[in-house]
Amino acid sequence: MNLVRDNALGVYISIPFCRSKCTYCNFASGVYPASEHERYVGRLVQDLGQAGAWAKSMAVELPRRVDSVYLGGGTPSLLAPKLVTQLFAALRSQFDLAPDAEITVECAPSQIADETLEALVAAGVNRVSLGVQSFIDREAHGSGRLHSRAIVLDDIKRLRAAGIANLNVDLIAGLAGQTSASWEESLAVLIDAGTPHASVYMLEVDEDSRLGREMLSGGARYHADLVPTDDAIARMYEVAIEKLGKAGLRQYEISNFSCLGSESRHNLRYWQRRPYLGLGLDASSMLRETPQAADAAELPSVLRSTTTDDLAKYLAGEPLAETAWLSPGQQHEEAWFLGLRLNAGVEVAALKREFDPEMVAAAMEVVEQLTADGLLTSNRKSVRLTPRGRLLSNDVFQEFLGLCVSRR
Numbered sequence: 001m002n003l004v005r006d007n008a009l010g011v012y013i014s015i016p017f018c019r020s021k022c023t024y025c026n027f028a029s030g031v032y033p034a035s036e037h038e039r040y041v042g043r044l045v046q047d048l049g050q051a052g053a054w055a056k057s058m059a060v061e062l063p064r065r066v067d068s069v070y071l072g073g074g075t076p077s078l079l080a081p082k083l084v085t086q087l088f089a090a091l092r093s094q095f096d097l098a099p100d101a102e103i104t105v106e107c108a109p110s111q112i113a114d115e116t117l118e119a120l121v122a123a124g125v126n127r128v129s130l131g132v133q134s135f136i137d138r139e140a141h142g143s144g145r146l147h148s149r150a151i152v153l154d155d156i157k158r159l160r161a162a163g164i165a166n167l168n169v170d171l172i173a174g175l176a177g178q179t180s181a182s183w184e185e186s187l188a189v190l191i192d193a194g195t196p197h198a199s200v201y202m203l204e205v206d207e208d209s210r211l212g213r214e215m216l217s218g219g220a221r222y223h224a225d226l227v228p229t230d231d232a233i234a235r236m237y238e239v240a241i242e243k244l245g246k247a248g249l250r251q252y253e254i255s256n257f258s259c260l261g262s263e264s265r266h267n268l269r270y271w272q273r274r275p276y277l278g279l280g281l282d283a284s285s286m287l288r289e290t291p292q293a294a295d296a297a298e299l300p301s302v303l304r305s306t307t308t309d310d311l312a313k314y315l316a317g318e319p320l321a322e323t324a325w326l327s328p329g330q331q332h333e334e335a336w337f338l339g340l341r342l343n344a345g346v347e348v349a350a351l352k353r354e355f356d357p358e359m360v361a362a363a364m365e366v367v368e369q370l371t372a373d374g375l376l377t378s379n380r381k382s383v384r385l386t387p388r389g390r391l392l393s394n395d396v397f398q399e400f401l402g403l404c405v406s407r408r
């Protein structure tokens, strides 16, 4: 899938507040008092107000029409109702939200107050992503989560009763103490809950997390000694693909599964290289150079920017950490490693229309080798990861990096 031009924008807003820190988490999130929530939303409102001027100064297109919004984090459902209202009012004052815009909020089960839920619905939120991770209480508690299976199922009922039926449940394969039997039980409860979307992540232990540090030092805190092996985690992932697929939740991306038509519109933007603006802590943006700024003969450059992950800096009004312009060669590499994440794969004819055919020809040599290795498969239309390629996707993507150094 290689969609490039878009007259609509996706907006990602990071809310980096959590009630407690999960053992495996390395996100820029933490436990902060309500006064910080207020200051933070105040800054977001300012950033929203300045987004247009910033885009102009960088000579990038910032479509006013927004068709997807994603509040992630962190735990956005911890925001007080008045902050939710303030944030969405600012968003709507700066952008035109399409009437059918997908508006997602990440919520932690057991941390969605009735008043906040009311404010979210009133603000137009129509999709919720629940960070469940496991339906087995001891696994959820062991990783620092504060909910039980009963609470999650009750929250799903509450959300549906409030009119939000478009729900996602996140699960993690590889939590400490997880077994193949407990994993299958979690999948069965998920399927029974009947949400139209599920995300399954294979635990990647990061050395910046408490669990990662404990595993590296060979300790047993946070049940680090009970983390399943990589092979066991890979098997759990394969079981998820099989069971979810049979239940009508077909895999459409390495970690994402949905009923037909319930794919995450916002997340598809990332893999289809469609523009998005990221606001708040540790948020990324991808925006295209305006046609006026681009040389008529050249593919417009792409600006990727990331905001700081330091809350104090962010609150002090220094949001931007990094900006980089991607050359056509770098855009071509991205088209491969982002597009291959999707089960639909990469459409070669579309790449040939967009990029220098020599670049595409160089990539096709890599495709040939990876196909011989059993990691990619192709038909006349598209190139896709094989099931084994999905398990080794980072190695596959690595092969597409640095392809076009001479053409940058």
Ligand code: SF4
Pocket (backbone or CB within 6 Å): 017, 018, 020, 021, 022, 025, 026, 027, 029, 073, 074, 075, 108, 131
């Ligand atoms: S809720 Fe999410 S962001 Fe917060 S600590 Fe847990 S994993 Fe990290």
